[in-house]
Amino acid sequence: MTTKTRKRYAGLLAGAALLALAPTASAVELNVIMEEVPDYDIVARLTERFEAANPDIQITFDAMPYDAMRDKILTSFLAPEATYDIIIVDNPWMDEFARAGYLASLDELVKGTDGYDYEDFVAPLRAIGEVDGKIYGVPYYNYALGLIVRQDVFDAKGIAVPTTLEDYVATIKSLTEGDFYGAAMQPQQGYKIFEEWKNWLYAMGGDLMDENGNVVIDSPEAVKALEMYIDAYNNAAPPGSLNWGFDEALRAVASGKAATMMSYNWMLPTLNNPEGPAGELAGKFQLYEVPGGKAVLGAWHWAIPANAEDREAAWKFVSWITSKEVDKERVILGGAPIRTSVMTDPEVWEKGYGERYYKTVLAILEDAEPLATGNNAEELIDIVGTELNAAVAGKKSPKQALADAARRVKAALE
Numbered sequence: 001m002t003t004k005t006r007k008r009y010a011g012l013l014a015g016a017a018l019l020a021l022a023p024t025a026s027a028v029e030l031n032v033i034m035e036e037v038p039d040y041d042i043v044a045r046l047t048e049r050f051e052a053a054n055p056d057i058q059i060t061f062d063a064m065p066y067d068a069m070r071d072k073i074l075t076s077f078l079a080p081e082a083t084y085d086i087i088i089v090d091n092p093w094m095d096e097f098a099r100a101g102y103l104a105s106l107d108e109l110v111k112g113t114d115g116y117d118y119e120d121f122v123a124p125l126r127a128i129g130e131v132d133g134k135i136y137g138v139p140y141y142n143y144a145l146g147l148i149v150r151q152d153v154f155d156a157k158g159i160a161v162p163t164t165l166e167d168y169v170a171t172i173k174s175l176t177e178g179d180f181y182g183a184a185m186q187p188q189q190g191y192k193i194f195e196e197w198k199n200w201l202y203a204m205g206g207d208l209m210d211e212n213g214n215v216v217i218d219s220p221e222a223v224k225a226l227e228m229y230i231d232a233y234n235n236a237a238p239p240g241s242l243n244w245g246f247d248e249a250l251r252a253v254a255s256g257k258a259a260t261m262m263s264y265n266w267m268l269p270t271l272n273n274p275e276g277p278a279g280e281l282a283g284k285f286q287l288y289e290v291p292g293g294k295a296v297l298g299a300w301h302w303a304i305p306a307n308a309e310d311r312e313a314a315w316k317f318v319s320w321i322t323s324k325e326v327d328k329e330r331v332i333l334g335g336a337p338i339r340t341s342v343m344t345d346p347e348v349w350e351k352g353y354g355e356r357y358y359k360t361v362l363a364i365l366e367d368a369e370p371l372a373t374g375n376n377a378e379e380l381i382d383i384v385g386t387e388l389n390a391a392v393a394g395k396k397s398p399k400q401a402l403a404d405a406a407r408r409v410k411a412a413l414e
Helices: 003-021 038-053 066-078 091-099 107-111 123-128 151-157 165-175 191-203 220-236 246-254 267-272 311-321 324-332 346-351 355-366 377-392 398-413
Strands: 028-035 057-064 086-090 138-142 145-150 260-264 285-288 295-297 299-303 368-370
Touching: 028 038, 028 066, 028 311, 038 057, 038 311, 038 324, 057 066, 057 311, 066 086, 066 091, 086 091, 086 311, 091 299, 091 377, 107 311, 123 138, 123 295, 123 299, 123 355, 123 368, 145 151, 145 191, 145 267, 145 295, 145 355, 165 220, 191 220, 191 295, 191 377, 220 377, 220 398, 246 260, 246 267, 260 267, 267 285, 285 355, 311 324, 324 346, 346 355, 355 368, 377 398
Parallel strands: 028 057, 028 086, 295 368
Antiparallel strands: 086 299, 138 299, 145 260, 145 285
C-alpha cells in the first residue's frame, strides 16, 4: 500500500468513526415536553449518555413552566401528527387523558422489557399511572408532602416532633414568639391550599370522597380539620401570608422566620444544602411524616401519546431513564425517589442524603394518596381550594365553605 493510499485509507476510517459517533441521517427524533424544574436538569444530563449509546435516537426537550404545559399537551394530542412523542403527566390529568384515548397503553411494553421490575416502583406511585386496569404511565418523580422542621429549635426546647394534628397545632402555637413563627403555611387559593390542607383532612380521618364515590368534603371531620387549620394560620403563621404558596413558605423557613412547614419531601436536601437558600441554617432541618401519617401524594409520570409515531423508540428511552440502574444515578444526583430498591440502597444513602432521609421518604410514599383522581380532578382541586381560601380569609365559616365545596363538587361530577 503506497503512502498516498495509506493516508486516504486512514482518512476514510476516521470519517467512518465520526459517522458512527454522530446521529445517522435516518435517526428517530423524539420530542419530549417537561416541566422546567431541577429534576429536568438531571434528566437532560443523563440523556446525553442515552444518545451516545443510541445514535439512532435523538432526544429534544421542550422544558417550560407548569402552567404552560397542559394546553400544549392537549394541542399535540389533537393534532394529525403529534408534536410530542413523550410527555410527562401530572397525576390530576392521568385519568382524564387515559379515558379520552390520548395515551398509549404500556402494558405489553412493560412486560416485554427484561429486568425492568415494574413492581419495584412504590405501589401508590404505580397506582396513579394505572387507569381501568391498564398501565398508561410509569413514575418519573414524586412530590409527596412531609413535615419539615428546624430540628435545632425542637432540640433546644426539648420538644418532640408532633405526630397528631392536635399536638402539631399546639406545638406551632407555642413556638410562635415575636417575629418567629411556628409554621410557614400555603393558603393560596386553589391548588396550594388544598394540597396542604388535605394532609390535615387525612389526619382527622376525612377525605374528599368515600369508598363509594360519595362526596364527603363537608363531613364533621373535614370541618374540624379546617377549623384547626384556620386556628394555626391565625396564631402560628406569618401575618399577611394568605396568598402564599410553597415558594414563599420555603423562603420563610430558609430565612429563619418559621420552625416548620408541610411541603414536598425533596425540599429537605434543598434546605440542608450549604449553597442553598438556607445559608448558615443548612444542616439544621429534618424531615418527618405529616401528623397523622397519611400524606398527599403528587407525582409526574412518563407517558407516550396514542398518536406518537414511534412508540418503540419512545419506550426505549422511557424504560432506560426509569430503569433501576439509571434511576439510582438520578436519585444520587438529587432526583426525587420513586423505586423501593433505590431508597433502600446503602450506596444511595452514602452518596445521597443519608439513610434516615430515604427511609422517611419511603415511609411517606407507602402511606400516601393522590390529591384528587378521576376525569374532573383538576376542576375539583380548584373548587375546593377556592372555598378553603375563602374560609381562611374569613369570608365564610368553615362549615359554609365546605358545604359550598361539596355542592360544587357534586355538580361538577354530574
